[in-house]
Amino acid sequence: MTSTPRPLAVVTGASSGIGRATTELLCKSGYAVHVVARRADRLAELEDQLGVTGHAMDVADSAAVDALASALDAPAVLVNCAGGARGGDPVVDADPSAWEWMWQTNVLGTLLFDRAFVPKMKQAGRGTVVTVTSVAAFEPLPNSSGYSTSKHAQSALTQTLRSEMLGSPIRIIEVCPGIVRTEFFHQRYPDSPERADAMYDGLAPLEPMDVARAIDFAISQPPHVTLDRIVIRPTDQAGHGRTHRRTGNAHPEGPPQ
Ligand code: 8X3
Numbered sequence: 001m002t003s004t005p006r007p008l009a010v011v012t013g014a015s016s017g018i019g020r021a022t023t024e025l026l027c028k029s030g031y032a033v034h035v036v037a038r039r040a041d042r043l044a045e046l047e048d049q050l051g052v053t054g055h056a057m058d059v060a061d062s063a064a065v066d067a068l069a070s071a072l073d074a075p076a077v078l079v080n081c082a083g084g085a086r087g088g089d090p091v092v093d094a095d096p097s098a099w100e101w102m103w104q105t106n107v108l109g110t111l112l113f114d115r116a117f118v119p120k121m122k123q124a125g126r127g128t129v130v131t132v133t134s135v136a137a138f139e140p141l142p143n144s145s146g147y148s149t150s151k152h153a154q155s156a157l158t159q160t161l162r163s164e165m166l167g168s169p170i171r172i173i174e175v176c177p178g179i180v181r182t183e184f185f186h187q188r189y190p191d192s193p194e195r196a197d198a199m200y201d202g203l204a205p206l207e208p209m210d211v212a213r214a215i216d217f218a219i220s221q222p223p224h225v226t227l228d229r230i231v232i233r234p235t236d237q238a239g240h241g242r243t244h245r246r247t248g249n250a251h252p253e254g255p256p257q
Pocket of ligand 1: 133134135136177178179180240241
């Protein structure tokens with residue numbers, strides 16, 4: 001008796017946070033998951049714990065992305081989760097190298113993975129692409145211009161791809177999370193762990209698994225159903241930078257970004 005091969009999934013930014021939680025759920029659902037991240041040690045842990053296959057690379061490395069796509073069959077699911085923010089300065093003090101990193105990782109990284117894998121999905125006659133953007137993809141926030149512009153661009157890329165896929169069975173899903181308890185703020189403010197921790201003061205943020213469940217739900221809909229754009233926030237957040245906090249350290253408009 002021959003066994004049916006498991007459907008393939010590719011997840012970028014899988015070493016922590018939403019990417020990792022999504023990988024866990026995809027494994028539970030029976031996907032053979034290929035995980036992409038920069039940190040090889042984290043990938044090795046994931047391989048041990050979840051039985052996934054790790055690929056240590058930068059998502060903005062076009063040759064590496066193309067080589068990975070050539071080595072794999074068409075995935076049933078691609079999750080673009082790699083990304084992040086660097087710094088929190090006003091526009092007039094913006095650091096171009098931080099902008100470059102954000103645009104490379106958030107925008108170009110998504111483009112390279114879409115460009116490498118979507119044609120294979122089309123050829124296979126099925127596929128779902130999930131791109132994790134942010135509430136910053138449609139709500140700019142002061143002191144967050146590099147992140148917000150890159151997330152707007154990533155969202156525009158995703159919406160454009162959806163239009164271009166019209167008439168094909170490929171589903172394009174955008175997930176826009178608000179505040180999630182991840183390494184996001186610590187990577188954003190590496191020199192100020194206090195500033196990073198303050199982002200969670202007095203509120204109940206989303207946990208990575210909250211977002212992963214939404215992704216899992218979207219993926220598991222019947223093929224004719226596309227959850228086009230999912231906005232998911234903590235109940236304590238009414239807008240990007242607009243939060244309800246229960247401590248004395250209240251930030252009615254959010255702490256300075
Ligand atoms: C980050 C969203 O609200 O934590 O993507 O700044 S927020």
